[in-house]
Amino acid sequence: MSKDNTSITLQVYFNGSPHTITVNADDNVSAVCTAVSPFVGVNPDALCVLSETWVGALSHSSPLKCFRIHNNTRLYCFGSNGVAAVMRAEVNETTDGLDEKGLLKEEVVASGVENIGNTCFFGAALQCLFRCTVLRTVLLYMLPARSLEHCDLFVRALTSSFHILDKKQTTVNPKELLTLFGTLHPSLIRPQLGGYTMQDAQETLSQILNDLSLALPVSSLGVMNTAGHLAKDYLELRNAMLSSLENGRAENSVVDCLFNMKIEYHTDEIGSRPDSTDSKYFLSINLTDKCYSLLDQLDKEMGEEEITINGEQHKRISRFSFLPPYLFIVINRFLWEEQAQRRLKINRRFTFPFTIDLYRYCSAGLQASLDSLATEPEGKPASTIGSADYSLVSVIAHHGLSADSGHYITFSRIKDNLWAKLNDANVTEVTADDIEALAGGSPTFVAYVLLYEYTAIGL
Missing domain, CATH: 3.90.70.10 (Cysteine proteinases)
Structure with missing residues (x-):
């Protein structure tokens, strides 16, 4: 099999700053890390690479073409020499094998929410909100360390649930989150024998948005990583x-x-x-x-x-x-x-x-x-x-x-x-x-x- 010697130019962002690099189209992801390392001062092995063309961290040993990376694709790197490149809760690392065409197999990477007695309305609202990438980034990486002025305990519990949903094929138990939400809205979360009273999923979703609106002014957000910089x-x-x-x-x-x-x-x-x-x-x-x-x-x-x-x-x-x-x-x-x-x-x-x-x-x-x-x-x-x-x-x-x-x-x-x-x-x-x-x-x-x-x- 002949090697593709075509050069491609990539924009790599590290802590919000862009760096232009040139690699071979047939190179592995490790070549990107090696090329960007002198610009950012981080050892190539300590860098985690994300791409706009793929969900999850890119394996250093996999070819760029597996992730559909081509000329002018935008990549994002983060990591440091002193700590691990990325926590497990931050990205879902892809470890799938290659298919017959040499591309990584895609699979459903998602987690469920337990139904603890007529709580499907709450789980459905939670799953829908989790698909909002920017909101997910805010909750996972941008909350301030100090207490929020509104709904602090509920927002922290929601963040914990999002961390679990962000992992690969796990399950959220919503008991704590439901209890805190019920404290804020007793008419929506009403315990009954063996579970809870069924509610409208859209009304629940609307109330969660109202709570987050009170709790999260843009000026309150912090920044922890590249994704946070871009979202901010x-x-x-x-x-x-x-x-x-x-x-x-x-x-x-x-x-x-x-x-x-x-x-x-x-x-x-x-x-x-x-x-x-x-x-x-x-x-x-x-x-x-x-x-x-x-x-x-x-x-x-x-x-x-x-x-x-x-x-x-x-x-x-x-x-x-x-x-x-x-x-x-x-x-x-x-x-x-x-x-x-x-x-x-x-x-x-x-x-x-x-x-x-x-x-x-x-x-x-x-x-x-x-x-x-x-x-x-x-x-x-x-x-x-x-x-x-x-x-x-x-x-x-x-x-x-x-x-x-x-x-x-x-x-x-x-x-x-x-x-x-x-x-x-x-x-x-x-x-x-x-x-x-x-x-x-x-x-x-x-x-x-x-x-x-x-x-x-x-x-």
Whole structure:
């Protein structure tokens, strides 16, 4: 087998500082460590290498091509001569063998959350939040040593749970976390014989976000490693963007920076100023008679909607004026049935895409900002039209007749097209077809909460 002598140029970040190195495309990862060592003053063997093309630490003895590393791939190194390169809880080292093509085999690397008696709603919310990479980095590596002003014990317990989820094929026992969350919200966490009273997973997720919003202002964060440096820079940028908006606060929380979306509303026609605005963490989508897909319903709700004002018919036009890095979409499958005195479920088919571009639903000002960021591959002219592309990373699904009964599980994208079904403590690999089947239309698990990630996050 002939050796590929093609040289490739890589950007390697160490403690937030970039270093440009050149290696052979057929080299092992150890060649990267050797090349970057003189720049950072750390022994090559003490360096841990991460790549934007792979989940987990790169084995020094494996070829670069196994991790899909090519020209201009961005790598991240950390480590020191005095301590181990990386703790087990920081990254999941990949030790899989090579497949018949010489590439590392991919497998589901995920951990479950025990169900300790009707607590699937809590585990599903936890698993969905864990898929938010920047939030995960904040909790694992950036919490201040001093006590937080709000919800300190709960946030520390949540961090401990995230450390366990970050390990390879382990299980979280949520007892302590549930107890602390119940202290904060006794109406949500109600012990009963043999477990707890079933609750709505989306309401639980919403309350966790509210708690974290109070507990984690961006200014409170520390930095422990390269991932923390990158996340801190990103959050400070998002904080500045939020602060620059009309009526923006000087100090924003991590949750605001990651999940807050702003929508403006116009009546009859789009004017220079909106009639009203709204700020929220969840975009609620109604199931109407004539819409059977998320895209159709977005066209309806973010287009011209008939409304009545003082007895007169008008059109309301909605537009995003600010989009978050992580977009929660709630499919409103539950309605209140007065006679039954409970929320019943709409189980009909409602499809959703793996990727979605929200550009056409954005305000003129936001579109102009996106246009300024539009780029094309090297050698081609820049596009004049931007995009607001999001990719699906997690789905909370429900099986049963009511939001307060049945069973919740989470489906999460682990890597590229590799998906996992996270059913309490059980973790199994599933296909894209299994995710599409969550559209509903049959008495099985159906999508309830969708989590999309902005594709240009770059972290």
